[in-house]
Amino acid sequence: MFYTIAMIGIILENVWNIYLLTRQRRKLLSSEYKGFVANNFSEKDFKTMKAYNTDNINYSMFSRTFSFIITMIMVGLNLYPILYSIITSKLYNLSDINQQVIFMLALLQLSNIIDIPFSVYKTFYLEEKYGFNKTTVKTFVFDLLKNTVLSIMVLYPFLMITLKIINVMNAGFWLYLFLFTFGFTVLLIILYPIFIQPVFNKFTPMEDSDLKSRIEKLGSSQGFNAKKILIMDGSSRSSHSNAYFIGLFNERRIVIYDTLLKQTDEDSLLGILAHELGHWKLGHTWRQLAINGMLQLTLIYFLDFCIFNANFISSFIKGEAPLILKIIYFQIFFNAFSPILNVMMNFIIRYGEYEADGYAVKLGYGDSLIKGLISLYKENKANTCPDELYSIYHHSHPTLLERIEYVKKQESELKKKEE
Structure with a gap:
């Protein structure tokens, strides 16, 4: 039964994704230059947007179908136990837990290797075609190496401790494993911007200027006294742009992509930062952390139930299975329910985006935010x-038109209250 549910889930998810991509491609191709779009974008920008997004959809269709075929082969032909035997046969002098951890790391690296041609195509053809790519071959290769080393450094101790907790506690391990994984997650959130992200990007303190003073004034007015305002060299890899606040515990910093500075004027940038400040002030990071914690707890609780359930394991593999394979099969089974969770998470995140937009309006940056979003x-x-x-399933943020309409509505309501 469990195997059947997993296989049906894999098939349905792929069919569902292809259906949504087909709908979105059809919508793009049939969209006309009029109304809201014509009032805010040039016809040239509109045509380029359609072409770029259509190409991305075609790429997603191919890559998702390829991933689906690989998954069906691995699960349908039961290749995981075979790969496990091949890899661990060379590790007989290591402990059982070490063998399982190395197998998992090898499996992840194999997946990364398979993904390289797709990354090369997307970076050096698709993104290059539309003027986004700034990544050199050297940077691309070094990023791959850095990602490999860092993933091993992080995942090796994580997997070792995870397997040891399960082995020691046996059935009923769920609470102990949750406390560890949740603590590990919080630790990574704290360490990532300080130690990990600088491995890939250069962060330069913002020079003293009128803009810096305005940003500091905006933050301090809401209790966010940034220790650092940093400019990130996003342009070293791409011309895509972004900005974000870091405000967990005593760490206070604002990070702005250098590309965003070039693409927006000061008022638009402040509107975008007012939105990001809203996320911090309204406690969205903590709320998201709590929600992720509840999802982790639920996932681990069912993991506890499944891997010690003889019927669950026997539906995937005959005979005894190492713990790491049980975890892999559980992940495959759980993925059957991922579309439901995906929509739920998008709904929660969208709600937070509206709240942050409303907060920017209260600070007097509604028009600036609209201008910044359009930019x-x-x-x-x-x-x-x-x-x-497609948007409901794939987009964690409301659409541009939805956000602009919401901001204008909030501005109108605010004016009525002031009158």
């Missing part, structure tokens, strides 16, 4: 013609 969409060639169903 971001234009420069990033973001989809301004989303299919409704």
Whole structure:
């Protein structure tokens, strides 16, 4: 039964994704230059946006189908136990847990190797075609090596401790494993911007200027006294742009992509930062952390139930299976329910985006935020013609038109209150 549910889930998810991509491609191709789009974007920008997003959809269709075929082969032909035997046969002098951890790391690296041609195509053809790619071959290769080393450094101790907790506690391990994984997640959130991200990007303190003073004034007015305002060299890899606040515990910093500074004027940038400040002030990071914690707890609780359930394991593999394979099969089974969770998470995140937009309005940056959002969409060639169903499933943020309408509504309500 469990195997059947997993296989049906894999097939349905792929069919569902291809269906949504087909809907979105049809919507893009049939969209006309009129109304909201014509009032805010040039016809040239509109045509380029359509072409860029259509190419990305075609790429996604191919890559998703390829991934689906690989998954079906691995699960349908039961290749995981065979790969496990091949890899661990050379590790007989290591402990059982070490063998399982190395197998998992090898499996992840094999997946990364398979993904390289897709990354090369997307970076050096698709992104290059539309003027986004700034990554050199040297940077691309070094990023791959850095990612490999860092993933091993992080995952090796994580997997070792995870397997040891399960082995020691046996059935009923779920609470102990949750406490460890949640603590590990919080630790990574704290360490990532300080130690990991600088491995890939250069961060330069913002020079004293009128803009810096305005940003500091905006932050301090809401209790966010940034220790650092940093400019990230996003242009070293791409011309896509972004900005974000870091405000967990005592760490206070604002990070702005150098590309964003070039693509927006000061008022638009402040509107975008007012939105990001809203996320911090309204506790969205903590709320998201709590929600992720509840999802982790639920996932681990069912993991506890499944891997010690003889019927669950026997539906995937005959005979005894090492713990790491049980975890892999559980992940495959759980993925059957991922579309439901995906929509739920998008709904929660969208709600937070509206809240942050409303907060920017209260600070007096409504018009600046609208101008900044339009600029971001234009420069990033973001989809301004989303299919409704595709957007609900794939977009964690409301559409541009939805956000602009919401901001204007909030501005109107605020004016009425002031009167």
